[in-house]
Amino acid sequence: MLELMDRQNYVASRALATVLFLSLRMQRPLLLEGEAGVGKTEIAKVLAQGLNRPLIRLQCYEGLDISTAVYEWNYPAQMLEIRLSEATGETERSAIERNIFSDDYLIRRPVLQALSAKEGGAPIFLIDELDRTDEAFEAYLLELLSEYQVSIPEIGVVKADEPPIVIITTNRTREIHDALKRRCLYHWVDYPTAEAELEIVRRKVPGCNAALSEELVGYVQKLRRLDLFKNPGIAETIDWATALTELDSVGLDPEMVSDTIGTLLKYQDDIARIEEGEGRKLLEEVKSELAAV
Structure with missing residues (x-):
């Protein structure tokens, strides 16, 4: 599994890798928890690409109901x-009911699509950001x-x-x-270590360039x-690296950090805290530590 993830450029x-392997072998759902931006959704995408399986995604949000997530009838x-x-x-x-409540009039939403998929083998079914839905929908998934x-x-x-x-x-x-957690394998996805993030x-x-990275x-x-x-996630780190590369930067300085901080931090209070002097102190610490290596 490590090799599969590595081939898809995911640093796992x-x-x-072990819990993914066990989820596949035991045919158990996998619950991934972690802060926003640590790469949880990307895991499902990478798995679909690596296993050459279709990806079906249910993006959760407040107010999500069965007609949007599971199925509805084509009333017209x-x-x-x-x-x-x-x-x-x-x-x-009875004859009319049998006719109109048949597969021809059934609109399949992501849940039913995941259960009914035929071509390409069993799909990867991503239920993304489940915590945004209410407990009633969560109970329906049991x-x-x-x-x-x-x-x-x-x-x-079905x-x-x-x-x-x-x-x-x-x-x-x-x-x-807990009722949902009991049905799943579990893994906490944390922010990467410095070595892993550098590889990403x-x-x-x-x-x-290596020094800027x-x-x-x-x-x-x-x-x-x-x-x-x-906190900035992995996606923000990649965006910042891309922005600095586009600006032909070869190293960080206070002005460059200030000019590009909007690619890294997305809340004004956080940005103000960095620009008030804390960011300069962090930069000095980073350069000092790298010089000492």
Whole structure:
């Protein structure tokens, strides 16, 4: 699994590779928790690419309901079928119901798509940012995660022929219920170490020179220890490295940091704190530590 992730340019820890392997072998959903921006969603994308499987993504948000996430009926088409049946003299209610509540009128949303997929093998089913939904929808997923099936009142149970590979992510804005956690394997995705983040920058921004890469990674690592309102994630580190490379920078200085800090920090209070002098102090520490190596 480490080799598979490496081929897709994802720098994974041994613990992450192990839990991914176990999730595949045991056919158990995998719950990934961690701060926003640490690469949880990317894991599902990389797994889909590495295994050559389709990726089906359910992006969660407040107010997400079954009709958006699981299925709904094509009501205009059903009404048209009812009118046509009446026009042709078909009035038997049970026959009409069997006809309109059939697969032809069923609109499959991500959950049902994941259970019904045929081509390309079992898909990777990404349930992204589950903590943004309410507890009622979370409870609805329990049947899916334990039996790989959902119940549709009009037609019965829809069960997957081959269980999808389910990846669930959460930014921990609220606690996920124990009933759901029991059905999953679990892994906490933390911010990368300096060595791992440096390797990520080297892979994702190959044009960034070695000295600049070391300085910016060291700076970001120190920023995350300041208890900011929103710590920069890996995506922000890559954006900053890309921006500095586009500006032909070969090293960090206070002016360059100030000019480009908006690619790294996204809250004004955090930016003000850095520009008031704390950022200059961090930069001096980074340069001093690198000079001593």
